Ligand SMILES: Nc1ncnc2c1ncn2[C@@H]1O[C@H](COP(=O)(O)OP(=O)(O)O)[C@@H](O)[C@H]1O
């Protein structure tokens with residue numbers, strides 16, 4: 531298998547309203563290679579979670595295609611979908627809500643093992659759960675405890691152990707550290723990186739925190755109002771963003787070294803509602819370099835060098851001091 535692990539083309543989700551529709555995701559295309567971390571970034575409401583949920587068919591797309599390991603994922607029947615689902619897991623933002631409060635850790639972590647019938651006996655199941663707990667820095671003494679007995683970081687470790695249980699190849703992590711104390715975030719991100727190396731996992735890492743993304747992602751995809759506006763390696767995207775939206779987003783992020791001043795690009799107005807999106811380029815009403823064509827025509831995501839792609843009629847590299 532030499533193609534991408536995951537390939538998404540024209541993925542779209544329009545939620546119907548009484549009048550009109552919410553264009554939550556509007557024709558998003560990207561690939562994820564085995565063992566790679568692709569970050570999905572963008573402001574709240576731009577369609578990151580909806581995209582993540584569609585990747586696992588937790589939400590049905592309105593249009594578009596998804597291939598997993600070269601196989602059409604959206605066309606799978608029940609049995610085949612079940613088998614594929616073993617290979618893709620999700621970790622949510624809020625470990626308080628995603629772990630059932632009445633269950634013990636043993637049963638929480640074993641849930642995918644039970645769903646997919648992966649354990650021969652109670653003893654084998656327990657042994658596997660202990661192994662999984664150790665992988666995330668917990669232990670056999672935690673088996674019989676309930677989620678409320680753990681800190682936020684430990685709960686997210688439990689959620690990660692559960693995701694690892696069926697030996698997936700892809701984990702969609704939707705803001706996995708956003709609800710945690712900053713001091714704990716790095717530990718959980720480092721754990722995820724260690725697990726990626728150990729098991730060759732691919733991550734779709736959804737986040738609005740650019741510092742975290744810069745640390746963990748191999749490539750970054752920037753979304754604005756349901757569309758992908760730029761995608762490239764973390765290195766090129768952070769050092770030479772092309773799209774004016776990416777440039778504004780990066781210019782507003784905190785600088786690690788305050789001595790090295792950075793010009794902040796302040797955007798006019800707020801993000802429009804996805805129930806009422808602008809014509810042409812969705813970003814044009816707030817864009818500092820917009821021209822007449824931006825109102826009329828949707829810019830294609832075009833290569834700006836070495837697989838780095840941006841959807842802007844006038845995009846130029848814009849070196850951002852780091
Ligand atoms: N089930 C739903 N019904 C209607 N609108 C929805 C639904 N889920 C999400 N949306 C809308 O879709 C847009 C994108 O949401 P979401 O994918 O959660 O964005 P993000 O994760 O980037 O914050 C938002 O405007 C949100 O209100």
Ligand SMILES: [Mg+2]
Nearest residue numbers: 578579580704
């Ligand atoms: Mg979200």
